[in-house]
Amino acid sequence: MNEFISSIEAADTIAVTGHIHPDGDCIGSCLGLRQYILDNYPGKSVTVYLESIAPEFLFLSGADSVKQEAEHKSYDLFFVLDCSSLDRIEPYLSMYERAAKTFCIDHHISSKGIGQEYILKPQASATCEVLYELFEPDRISLSCAYCLYTGIVHDTGVFKHSNTTKQTMEYAGRLISKGINTSRVIDETFYQKTFVQNRVLGQALLNSRLYEEGQIILSYLNEDEMQALGADSGDTNGIIDQMRVTKGVEAAVFLYALDKDTYKVSMRSNGRVNVAAISEEFSGGGHVRAAGFSMKAGLEEVTGIVLSKIREQL
Known part of the structure; x- marks a missing residue:
């Protein structure tokens, strides 16, 4: 047995x-x-x-x-x-x-x-x-x-x-x-998505930016945007996967505010970047191609840290 x-x-x-x-x-x-x-x-x-x-x-x-x-x-x-x-x-x-x-x-x-x-x-x-x-x-x-x-x-x-x-x-x-x-x-x-989820996706795509000659795509929703959209964490599902399939992208990053000083970070990789290794550094978890963590810091600081870690692997 x-x-x-x-x-x-x-x-x-x-x-x-x-x-x-x-x-x-x-x-x-x-x-x-x-x-x-x-x-x-x-x-x-x-x-x-x-x-x-x-x-x-x-x-x-x-x-x-x-x-x-x-x-x-x-x-x-x-x-x-x-x-x-x-x-x-x-x-x-x-x-x-x-x-x-x-x-x-x-x-x-x-x-x-x-x-x-x-x-x-x-x-x-x-x-x-x-x-x-x-x-x-x-x-x-x-x-x-x-x-x-x-x-x-x-x-x-x-x-x-x-x-x-x-x-x-x-x-x-x-x-x-x-x-x-x-x-x-x-x-x-x-x-299937709610109207709020569609608006959240739209705002996230509007906020997205490319880095490293298009190898990295990153987007975010800050606390004010989350509140204005009437969104919670469940309304962000699927955004990172939509970003990942952008042509030429090796790594996708999506951040959203959990509160004023904390961001949830979701990462996806198309093969070259081990996002699980990055996530583990910040007490997160996941897989080689899909991982995430939370960080108590401002948007600019979180963005800088994550981009730096991804660049080390490109």
Whole structure:
């Protein structure tokens, strides 16, 4: 019996969490694991803790039961998914530390090896892909399949990023065979945008600038612009990927204000730049071609630092 299954079977109370600012893979993996346990291990208590989930993901099973606030509870088993370091689960760190057993499952190459038990597969496109390998395929319900498929769709950019492999497509196909309505996932959670999101994208593209003879594209949204647009962090999804496909670009950078003195930095690479290495320098995480971090500094300072780090690799 593998450690993943034996850990679940030995626990009565189980908590699941993922990284701050949860994206599709984080949400899909947390809800997918919850659903798989509830479907196949009757009597287990499973609670998911995540920061606010974007509205487009609320159709996923269990999304309405997610708790945003940490509780003073001690769990038999605490899963950390899609997360490379403990500072990325800061809101729930005290619960993690009180748990009898901790178990991390991830695919980020920058992962620090957290948890008493640890499964890392950097060759996987998404943590949801890692979970698919851990689950027994015949015991994956339609509700669970929707969660896993959503995570894979988002971390592969609808199967167009370089992390998409033959194995990724095979797993996605098997999940689809459970009865998934693919357009519901792809159109409604990935491509469909609100009016505010379209305005945010437009402003970000207007603010974009090229550096190093077109090899770097960088854009930003400062605090005043975020407020004027009525935007929050969820409204910035997809901007960096649109910037990355600019002809001639090797690296794309998008910054947006979290508050007056803090910026979230998202980076994408088309091959020559290892953005994960840059992100790790500032306690961030990610992959060679997709990574990010937060920095407490002004826009001009953050921009200068990031551009300098990218230039070192060009």
